[in-house]
Amino acid sequence: MNKEKFKFIDLFAGIGGIRMGFERNEFECVFSSEWDTFSQKTYLKNFAEMPSGDITKIDIKSIPNHDVLTAGFPCQPFSTIGKREGFQHPTQGTLFFDIVRILKEKKTSSFLLENVAGLKNHDKGKTFDTIIDTLRNELGYWVDFKILDSADFKVPQHRKRIYIVGFKNDSNSLIDFNWPKQSETKVGIGKFIETHEQGYNISKHLQNSYIFKKNDGRPQIVDENSNFPIKTLVSSYHKIQRLTGTFVKDGETGLRLLSENECKATMGFPKDFIFPVSRTQMYRQMGNSVAVPVIEAIANEIRQTLSTLEREVALKIDKNLVAH
The missing domain is CATH 3.90.120.10 (DNA Methylase, subunit A, domain 2)
Incomplete structure (x- = not known):
C-alpha cells in the first residue's frame, strides 16, 4: 500500500535538515525559504532547489497549498512590539508573525515548529505563551509541545530542542498524536x-x-x-x-x-x-541545524495523525451521502 503524498513547506530552512527528516517519510516539499546566502548555497547543492529569500517579503499567494508547514524559526520577544508600534497583533513585526499569516491564509492542516529549549522561558515565558495562545485561540489549532534531546534518538550528541506540533481540526475528530518513543540506548561519538x-x-x-x-x-x-x-x-x-x-x-x-x-x-x-x-x-x-533523526521520528507521527484525520473525514462524508 502506497503512503499518501502529503506536501509541506520548509520555512527558515537553513541547510534542509527538517526537509530531510520529512522526505524520509515520503512527504513532498513544494516550497522553501531561507535568507542566508551561504545556507542557500548548501541547500541548492543538496536539494537542487534555491530557497526563496526573506520570508517577510514573500507574497503568500506565491506559496503553493500544502499539508504541513515546518519552521525552525528565530526567537524574538513579542510583549512590547505591538503596543509600541501601534499594531493590533502581539506578534506583528516578528518572524513568527509570518508563520501566523501563512497558516491563516493557507489554512494549513498541520505544522511543526522547532526552536531552542530556552524559548519556553524567553522573556519570562511571555514569548512562548503568546506563540501557543496565537496558534490555539486565534488560529484554532490543536497544539502540543515537548522538549526532546537528540541523544534519545540514537544521535551521538546531546541537543535539547523544543518542538511544537499542531493540527487543524475542522471536523471535530479526536486528535491522536503521539510523540515518538525515545530510545533507552545512547550512541557514543x-x-x-x-x-x-x-x-x-x-x-x-x-x-x-x-x-x-x-x-x-x-x-x-x-x-x-x-x-x-x-x-x-x-x-x-x-x-x-x-x-x-x-x-x-x-x-x-x-x-x-x-x-x-x-x-x-x-x-x-x-x-x-x-x-x-x-x-x-x-x-x-x-x-x-536540526538533528535529522529527531525530525524524522516526529514527521512519521505527523504522517500517521494526518492519515487518520483524512480517513475520518472521508468516513463522515460517506455517512452523510448515505444519510441523504
Missing part, C-alpha cells in the same frame, strides 16, 4: 571518530595558553573510545571555546576540531551531504 593528521589541528600554543589553562575538566575531549554523546554543537564552534567545545584527541598537535564527517554524524546527516562553503560556514550551518 567514538564509533564515528576519524584519523586526521592535518587540517583540523589546534595549535600547541592555543592548547597551553587557553584550552588547558585550568584543570577543570573542560573542554570535553573525545577519541575513538568515547562511548557517550558529545555536548551540544554550537554555531560558533569554529571559534574554539573551551567551556562549550568538544575536541578530538588526534592530529599532529594532539588535539583537533571535529571533522566534517564527525559533525555530520553528530547531527544525523548522511556522509554524502555536501558543503560547498568554507569550513567556518560548515561549522556555523551544522551548529544552526
Whole structure:
C-alpha cells in the first residue's frame, strides 16, 4: 500500500535538515525559504532547489497549498512590539508573525515548529505563551509541545530542542498524536571518530595558553573510545571555546576540531551531504541545524495523525451521502 503524498513547506530552512527528516517519510516539499546566502548555497547543492529569500517579503499567494508547514524559526520577544508600534497583533513585526499569516491564509492542516529549549522561558515565558495562545485561540489549532534531546534518538550528541506540533481540526475528530518513543540506548561519538593528521589541528600554543589553562575538566575531549554523546554543537564552534567545545584527541598537535564527517554524524546527516562553503560556514550551518533523526521520528507521527484525520473525514462524508 502506497503512503499518501502529503506536501509541506520548509520555512527558515537553513541547510534542509527538517526537509530531510520529512522526505524520509515520503512527504513532498513544494516550497522553501531561507535568507542566508551561504545556507542557500548548501541547500541548492543538496536539494537542487534555491530557497526563496526573506520570508517577510514573500507574497503568500506565491506559496503553493500544502499539508504541513515546518519552521525552525528565530526567537524574538513579542510583549512590547505591538503596543509600541501601534499594531493590533502581539506578534506583528516578528518572524513568527509570518508563520501566523501563512497558516491563516493557507489554512494549513498541520505544522511543526522547532526552536531552542530556552524559548519556553524567553522573556519570562511571555514569548512562548503568546506563540501557543496565537496558534490555539486565534488560529484554532490543536497544539502540543515537548522538549526532546537528540541523544534519545540514537544521535551521538546531546541537543535539547523544543518542538511544537499542531493540527487543524475542522471536523471535530479526536486528535491522536503521539510523540515518538525515545530510545533507552545512547550512541557514543567514538564509533564515528576519524584519523586526521592535518587540517583540523589546534595549535600547541592555543592548547597551553587557553584550552588547558585550568584543570577543570573542560573542554570535553573525545577519541575513538568515547562511548557517550558529545555536548551540544554550537554555531560558533569554529571559534574554539573551551567551556562549550568538544575536541578530538588526534592530529599532529594532539588535539583537533571535529571533522566534517564527525559533525555530520553528530547531527544525523548522511556522509554524502555536501558543503560547498568554507569550513567556518560548515561549522556555523551544522551548529544552526536540526538533528535529522529527531525530525524524522516526529514527521512519521505527523504522517500517521494526518492519515487518520483524512480517513475520518472521508468516513463522515460517506455517512452523510448515505444519510441523504
